Amino acid sequence: MAARERQKVQYGDLREYLELLQKAGLLKRITAPVDLKFEIGAICARALERKGPGLLFENITGYEGKPLVSNIIYSVEQLAVAFNTVADIDEIYAIIVEGHRNRLSSITLETGPCKETVRYGGDIDLYEIPTPWWHELDGGQYIGTSSGIVTRDPDTGILNMGTYRCMIVDPKTLTSSGQIYGHIKKYEVKGLPTPVAVVMGMDPLLTLASGSPVPPDAHGRMEYEAAGAWRGSPTELVKCETSDLLVPAHAEVIIEGEVLPGTRMPEGPHGEAGGFYGQRLDAYPIQVKCITHRRNPIAYGIICLLDEDYPRWLFRSGAFEARIKKESGLRSIRSAYFPELGGRNWGGVIIAADIKDPAEAGKIIAEAWKIVPDRWVIVVDDDCDIRNWNDVMWRVVTNVRHGRDLYPGKAVRNGEKTGPVRGGRNPMADIDNDIPDPTGIDATFRFKFDNLPPVNKVGKELMAKVAARWKELGLP
Numbered sequence: 493m494a495a496r497e498r499q500k501v502q503y504g505d506l507r508e509y510l511e512l513l514q515k516a517g518l519l520k521r522i523t524a525p526v527d528l529k530f531e532i533g534a535i536c537a538r539a540l541e542r543k544g545p546g547l548l549f550e551n552i553t554g555y556e557g558k559p560l561v562s563n564i565i566y567s568v569e570q571l572a573v574a575f576n577t578v579a580d581i582d583e584i585y586a587i588i589v590e591g592h593r594n595r596l597s598s599i600t601l602e603t604g605p606c607k608e609t610v611r612y613g614g615d616i617d618l619y620e621i622p623t624p625w626w627h628e629l630d631g632g633q634y635i636g637t638s639s640g641i642v643t644r645d646p647d648t649g650i651l652n653m654g655t656y657r658c659m660i661v662d663p664k665t666l667t668s669s670g671q672i673y674g675h676i677k678k679y680e681v682k683g684l685p686t687p688v689a690v691v692m693g694m695d696p697l698l699t700l701a702s703g704s705p706v707p708p709d710a711h712g713r714m715e716y717e718a719a720g721a722w723r724g725s726p727t728e729l730v731k732c733e734t735s736d737l738l739v740p741a742h743a744e745v746i747i748e749g750e751v752l753p754g755t756r757m758p759e760g761p762h763g764e765a766g767g768f769y770g771q772r773l774d775a776y777p778i779q780v781k782c783i784t785h786r787r788n789p790i791a792y793g794i795i796c797l798l799d800e801d802y803p804r805w806l807f808r809s810g811a812f813e814a815r816i817k818k819e820s821g822l823r824s825i826r827s828a829y830f831p832e833l834g835g836r837n838w839g840g841v842i843i844a845a846d847i848k849d850p851a852e853a854g855k856i857i858a859e860a861w862k863i864v865p866d867r868w869v870i871v872v873d874d875d876c877d878i879r880n881w882n883d884v885m886w887r888v889v890t891n892v893r894h895g896r897d898l899y900p901g902k903a904v905r906n907g908e909k910t911g912p913v914r915g916g917r918n919p920m921a922d923i924d925n926d927i928p929d930p931t932g933i934d935a936t937f938r939f940k941f942d943n944l945p946p947v948n949k950v951g952k953e954l955m956a957k958v959a960a961r962w963k964e965l966g967l968p
């Protein structure tokens with residue numbers, strides 16, 4: 493579906509977004525005292541389960557006057573405010589895909605609100621920022637759960653921003669892990685420290701771009717420019733105080749630092765979106781050199797869970813769909829869906845295609861594995877509602893035969909190192925060492941039957957027609 497014409501978004505930063513959410517009844521201010529240690533995390537988890545509003549905690553014990561917000565980008569209603577569109581997931585999805593394809597260049601300002609206060613040396617204390625112990629077995633306070641970690645590729649000069657969890661180690665040190673290593677290893681080969689900026693409290697579109705894969709386009713335009721396209725106005729950037737990294741001018745807090753070559757340290761455990769605790773022995777310590785922030789900054793954090801304040805499936809699906817279409821050149825691919833089922837590094841992706849020859853599904857599976865080698869891949873005909881498990885599984889169990897429709901894949905074991913957790917036994921060790929090889933499933937009907945009866949689904953056009961009459965029929 494093509495994204496319809498829309499006006500640029502009605503907010504310029506996180507604060508204005510929160511005001512809009514509140515006006516729409518999608519944010520609740522909580523003035524009762526709450527505790528950073530597990531209580532805020534549990535409140536967020538319960539509110540997510542109950543599909544509740546966003547939460548602005550204004551009375552955190554020991555942190556009076558320092559608010560923290562969560563649960564603000566997970567519901568379709570909140571996303572409709574963030575994208576300034578209708579509360580329709582297909583519409584939002586179309587905007588995401590379009591923004592991946594056509595980025596909007598950013599602009600760099602002399603200065604911005606994130607520089608209202610600048611702290612160096614003895615003025616730096618990460619513990620001044622209200623940072624929850626999110627889950628009961630977390631090994632520390634995770635300050636980076638919704639933040640964007642910005643680094644620059646020293647070879648190409650291209651910036652990257654990604655959401656990689658960060659744990660506070662001491663007042664001037666935090667750890668990070670994950671794909672940030674791609675850049676760190678290039679600096680380490682040159683014997684140089686890696687400049688890093690941890691951007692906290694971004695507008696919702698930057699937060700969404702940061703947490704999902706946004707490979708740079710041919711002009712080196714990355715997450716900032718995808719968010720610019722979604723927003724309908726360029727992302728405004730400022731230069732860091734201690735490096736040449738560029739960061740969003742309207743963010744609440746910027747933590748500037750560096751990872752010294754060869755330095756590693758344990759972090760975790762931390763509850764992850766795959767449904768388990770995870771931990772690394774070789775995370776990258778970021779030595780903080782400077783913190784800049786707005787006056788009275790608002791902290792923003794996410795409890796990572798199977799259900800969390802981030803619609804991973806929506807963003808992974810959009811990014812994957814744009815990428816497989818571009819990189820495979822296969823014109824038969826119509827849409828893709830990442831249900832985000834499965835823990836850790838595995839899970840599945842479903843691809844709907846207009847199959848034109850019997851070998852097509854196999855080709856699509858091979859192309860998908862070039863991008864996501866650890867994932868199960870299910871290919872279905874394009875009349876399938878790929879977000880509906882019932883429809884997908886109906887095709888699998890009705891149709892799939894051994895020797896004809898199943899393809900063996902090979903997982904890439906990226907060897908995340910795990911260590912002991914509190915209580916002695918490391919529950920992650922078995923799982924990490926046993927990433928199963930994925931399977932490709934051709935669940936398409938076309939070309940497999942001589943006399944396949946028509947599928948008795950209501951046609952898309954007829955469905956759209958009755959949908960247009962829904963209000964008139966008095967239906968909710």
Ligand SMILES: Cc1cc2nc3c(=O)[nH]c(=O)nc-3n(C[C@H](O)[C@H](O)[C@H](O)COP(=O)(O)O)c2cc1C
Nearest residue numbers: 637653654655656657670671702703704705706802
């Ligand atoms: C709430 C949240 C937390 C995340 N935490 C991590 C993490 O700790 N480590 C990691 O490698 N990826 C993490 N991710 C996933 C990355 O942000 C995601 O893979 C993103 O595409 C990385 O950006 P990049 O493709 O520019 O490297 C997280 C995503 C979200 C939404």
